Amino acid sequence: MTSSKSGENSESLRPDTVAVVAGRPAREQGNALNPPVVFTSTYYSAGVPGEGLVYARVDTETWQPFEEALGLLEGAELPALVFGSGLAAIAAALSLLPVGGTVVVPRHAYQMALAYLDDGAAKYGWQVRRVDIADTAAVLAALDGSDVLLVESPTNPMLEVADLPVLLAAAKERNVITLVDNTFATPLGQQPLKYGADVVIHSVTKYLAGHSDVVLGALVTNSPQLREELKQYRSLHGAVAGPMEVWLALRGLRTLGLRLDRAQANAAELAKRLAAHPKVTQVRHPSLPNDPGHERAAAQMNGFGAIIGLRLLAGAGATTAETADAFISDLRLWVPATSLGGVESMIERRRRWPSESKTVPEDFIRLSVGIENLEDLWADLAQALDKIAG
Ligand SMILES: Cc1ncc(COP(=O)(O)O)c(C=O)c1O
The missing domain is CATH 3.40.640.10 (Type I PLP-dependent aspartate aminotransferase-like (Major domain))
Structure with missing residues (x-):
């Protein structure tokens, strides 16, 4: 051959x-x-x-x-x-x-x-x-x-x-x-x-x-x-x-170009919506103009990737890490899982792993944005954010 x-x-x-x-x-x-x-x-x-x-x-x-x-x-x-x-x-x-x-x-x-x-x-x-x-x-x-x-x-x-x-x-x-x-x-x-x-x-x-x-x-x-x-x-x-x-x-x-285009576009829009949400305290995605990595990524990358970092306000009577866990378990479409880069959107609180670096905040959530319809992904996040007791 x-x-x-x-x-x-x-x-x-x-x-x-x-x-x-x-x-x-x-x-x-x-x-x-x-x-x-x-x-x-x-x-x-x-x-x-x-x-x-x-x-x-x-x-x-x-x-x-x-x-x-x-x-x-x-x-x-x-x-x-x-x-x-x-x-x-x-x-x-x-x-x-x-x-x-x-x-x-x-x-x-x-x-x-x-x-x-x-x-x-x-x-x-x-x-x-x-x-x-x-x-x-x-x-x-x-x-x-x-x-x-x-x-x-x-x-x-x-x-x-x-x-x-x-x-x-x-x-x-x-x-x-x-x-x-x-x-x-x-x-x-x-x-x-x-x-x-x-x-x-x-x-x-x-x-x-x-x-x-x-x-x-x-x-x-x-x-x-x-x-x-x-x-x-x-x-x-x-x-x-x-x-x-x-x-x-x-x-x-063979489909990397298509998958990445869609996932990156989804990620950039979700990062923007999350950053504007009252229950959210921090979003990391290099597409956001105020992200510390934005200028560098814009200069040296083609696109900003499809991974988002997220931190939430603590719900009433809960720590931020507990709130993150409850938020993840309230999701119906996003898959709670440890990997990334698949067609399906995945989410996890990284410090659930005892081996994760201690300088990663306890409540830091990693989202791997997939290729599903943007509005379905957002609707799922929004309903789970709404459940956080304020
Ligand atoms: C950035 C990065 N490099 C390497 C690896 C290890 O790859 P594998 O799980 O295929 O052994 C991972 C797995 O999560 C990763 O995220």
Whole structure:
């Protein structure tokens, strides 16, 4: 199976078109439009293994079309590398941090990435410098003497926006390896490689696959050496993806442009309405003109993403956290769940997780806005807000 090399002319195509056409079989008479999903653990191979496929922990023809498509979407010259989960991709990327090395990370970031770093601090002597990633001066100071910068922007869950061009350039000057988790923005929202990131991380589980039906991760880099190192890590540690998951992710990727357009438009309008509601004390969404991340996001992102942060007034006789829990349980359409990036709108109070950073406020609610009709989403939020006793 040769893939279409739809990349040949992809530079002239816009990213939402690339999402549709990349990674397809060649345009030849009788070829399938979609790459097949191949269920095999092993391939015929005799003699000294060469270029071809040999064993499905190392490479498969089901991974390659997805990897080609994601690489092109991130503006990379090399295909992505798919992993069994976003966290497996993070672990692989952090294998670039030496024993005893120092890493700079956002104090608010995906909690399991932070937990992984704590684990590495105990096991490999990693020094973990947690910073407010929106505070550029603080990040620059922390970069001195460090080995790796891990960035999320916008951050999970607090939606802080990092100055990617400045931070990535400063890291390069200091020979600090840069890893950017682009899960929240997606490659349609920002392309960190263009700002000099060494490795881009994705939880494919979220927007890229988009339907809350797979767990998958990926890394993208422009460096052949880094790609080889990360591929070796993948084979050696065995955190590989199943063929069905990758096939589903490529199928999901085809509609990324449509899904993201709708979800982002829904999110911007809901953020505006929530910010004007008397029961609401704080809304975080970079689309809001008074959001601390607004100007930066407008300058470096295409769109503002579809995750909203929300805090509410305390209902009578309740704490704000209790009010948040009651509000969530009064919702009928929004799904109380921990993931994000699916077609369905999801909501949770992040500190219900004991492992969430203690600097995330107890009552902070994260909304992952989906693609349902805006008015239905709003009506559900509004009726639950109305139930808060005033
Ligand atoms: C920003 C971010 N990165 C990485 C991950 C981990 O991805 P996965 O759940 O696919 O392992 C998540 C999961 O929530 C996430 O939100």
